[in-house]
Amino acid sequence: MTDTLNRRSFLSKGVLAGAAATAGSTLAAPAIAGDLPTLRWRLTSGFPNNLDTIYGGAVVMAEALSAITDGKFQIQVFQAGELVPGPQALDAVKAQTVEIAHTCGYYFTGKDPTFAIGSTIPFGMNARQQNAWLYHGGGNELYNAFLADYGLVGIPGGATGAQMGGWFREEIKGVDDLKGVKMRIAGIAGQVMAKLGVVPQQLPGGDIYPALERGTIDAAEWVGPYDDERLGFYQIAPYYYYPAYWEGGLTIHFYVNKEQYEALPDTYKAALDTACKAANLNMQALYDVKNTKAIRELVAKGVKLRPMPRDIMDAAYKAAFDLYAEYGEKHPAWAKIYPEWKKFRDESFQWFRVAEYGYDSYNYAAQASGK
Template identity: 50%
Template sequence: MKRRSFLTGAGLVAAAGTVAAPAIAQSAPEIRWRLTSSFPKALDTIYGTAQTFAKYMAEATDNKFQVQTFAAGEIVGGGQALDAVQNGTVELAHTPSYMYIGKDPTLAFGTGVPFGLNARQQHSWWHFADGAKITNEVLARYNAIALACGQSGTQMGGFFRKELNTVDDLKGLKFRIGGLGGDVLAKLGVVPQQIPAGDVFPALERGTIDAAEFVGPYDDEKLGLVKVAKYYYAPGWWEGGAMLHLMVNLQKYNELPKSYQVIMANACEAANNWMLAKYDYVNPGGLRRLLAQGVELRSFPQPIMEAALKAANELYGEISAKNADFKRAYDSMVTYRGEVLPWWQLNEYAYDTFMIRTRGRS
């Protein structure tokens, strides 16, 4: 009886093992995905965010979920990243949604629009207001879903060959700028140019363009723009807080175990924080080095800022009249901005202003 009981018990253990192992395997399968970035490897903070995301995914899954990252141009060009996700060429892309306003201008809001939100406000609107919901409803038409995965903070206004004093100085200016910022400036006479990061320096050097913006001091130094244009303007009012995204093939995403979807969301949040913190660390040093190379800092004159704001509001009204999703996103962002700015003025802005004014006292 004892031997029979032992064999019976052993059989139950073995049977349990044969049932449990496949269940575990199904909940944590081996996955190998590819990610295309919209940026070159030389821009180690932006491209590094994709690498950081891939590292977090591997570490959180005991290397079961492996993501191989590719720079812009290795699989597809930076501006084709969403297309590559949509058609299944790759499963993932690291890219800003506003790069695809040609598909739908509503996608501008996922990254940020001229005179929109700063980095923290953009992150808040994305998660707690309508940002993610509206963006992903649009992206679903392109077989994709976006997760917040990177943030530059407020960007610089770019390098210019000549000083800007009046709104008239913008007329005929060939300016490398993307997103809706180019459409706003076009209303003021600027000729916006869409040029990939790797081609910005030669275009500015040859005089094909008169000015160029990219991100901030750290990246702008790497692009070498100070060598061919000495006036460096602030702020980049078209990107008060530029959010990047992990775009995932929607079909592939829906096939993932829920646990992997959760890990992916948390890996994106960690990478998002990494990118913003990295830029906050490296941009001050980048600015000091640019100043040592002879760059001359300028702020956009108030008349230009006011004219650009007026042009932006006109543009938003025109697009809203034609595109219901755009209007929904714009109304949501404006409502949120109206609610958050009084709080910001009372507390965050007041504190930052005081600390800037008294920074030499300790």
Template identity: 50%
Template sequence: MDRRSLIKHAGIAGVLAAGAAPAVHAQAAIRWRLASSFPKSLDTIFGTAEVFAKKVSEMTSGKFQISVHAGGELMPAFGVVDGVQTEAVEMAHTAPYYFYGKDPTFCLGCAVPFGMNARQMTAWMYQGNGLKLMRDFYAKYNIINLPGGNTGAQMGGWFRKEIKSVADLKGLKFRTNPFAGKVLEPFGVVPQSIPGADLYPALEKGTIDALEWVGPYDDQKLGFNKIAPFYYYPGWWEGGPQLDFYINSKAWGALPAEYKAVVEAAASHAHVSMLAKYDGLNPTALKQMVGSGTKLRPFTQDVMNAAFKSARQIYSDLSKSNPEWKKVYEDYAKFLADQNAWFRFTEGTFDRFMQQQKL
């Protein structure tokens, strides 16, 4: 049977099975580099970028490879926005609130004090206007953003001394995210912005008096419980901090439609995987640290109230002075208010009941 007859009688399925035609959706091999803001020692946060890259490779039969580089390897941990913007790398994985200094609007794509929890943030991104509004904002940085994980509500951090009132905050050199630092400044706190890889020596040497990172699993791995005895909660400045994959807009535009779909699917997979990992690992780590002497403490009501009032004032001031912030924050705040009205009847009531039970 000649080739023409084969095609006529076998149809396209038979032709493909026989290896007589090229693949319909063959794509050229692509190689990208991803700059992370995190150290390799954190299998949770840094590992999320690896989960993403692995899934992209699997879904493209190895034709789309993304190499993942730890903070400081290709560029400073806090230099990844500039790296993506200038095409030094095709993409990055980072916490947007690190870039408060560029524009506080970055923080709305991650977490702001007394803001959304993890589920609410994901809902705003995928069902609300969050993804669109942040894309509009990132356009001037040549960035396309995709949700890239969430830690869930974080702990308030490690302190050498007890914080019994607002007065105890005065003069405290505290490593925290830039927005939280701004909220705490009126109480005499001296905020410090230090990458994760440098936190242990800074606390050990007394360069800082206190720090917050994420939560029990990461904190135990980094050894903070060996230096500071008091572990405070909650991290009211990040009730559900979302990490992002930042992609250079030119690199994104050059991708074929199939590969764009792959990247979006892989990012969603990594986004879900990260929160699942934290929820799965944090309970055991917390038990172990408490068992070895860590002293859990809640922030006092006066600290919480004072911080809440300070945050609201900052939001009001920013809305008057920063049009980009105002545009995004108005939608964010409305969505959060609706979410809280809903959560208080179901999730909140159910959670409070279950947490009182001895299971």
């Protein structure tokens, strides 16, 4: 584990102070000092530890949980592949090989596309809207009803904000330029891109650079400027597109074994929930700081920043919602959750267009004009 992931660096940012405040009287000292068990869980991450921000979300949660419970409930974090490969993380939780995983639901759409709707789907909500839906709009209750069939409980525990549309070796001027492009892109986004002529490839983060270097793939998306710069994609594919229409507000979840979760004392459930909220808030804030610096560094290195062409966005929008209709006919869980998700999304968009969009669009235009 890198030095940036040690206890001091995270706790010095005030994460634990915020977590304790959120916990409130439920986690008062007398409750923790009571006759509660000492627990040692293991967590498998879906990410390598050199991606310190996204992997670090699990570390933030584990550190907060230990501090809140005075060390009585501890979780040891393992990077992807250290215990089990990333694609096997949920199976490992279900089988109780580990008690908990930290990963993205859309990695598991091969089981059921409904796994993705709890994390993010193309042309979905932004980060604030996603949190609103999950925490207070009924989203996580619907998602957990679906996860119960897999022996899992999902708790939001990380956010990236809107991601970037990826790195391309050649300039993409329209839909026709996507035909035959081999692109690393995961989950439902890959299925949408396939309808536009792309050949999607699902690769873990550590395998993307070698695949680009060898020419096995022509393009790749990962997260955003900070992580992408660390992975070195700009050295091979100079065109950097925005935004990722497929990840407007990704939520990473902690997936807990349902039996193990239900056996927890209520105090530990509250502590775990609070620690996960700390990780969720902290990750988004870190990315917002780190991406601001990294995008400037990438442009200074000669990266060609480009908006995703409008005809690609329009074609992808139609393809995405056609695909959602297909899912509704084939997957009962999707048919149950999607209408509620869509209703919340549409109503939230109507509200955000009033104050948030009005405020943001004026400010960004004014700043860009030099005022």
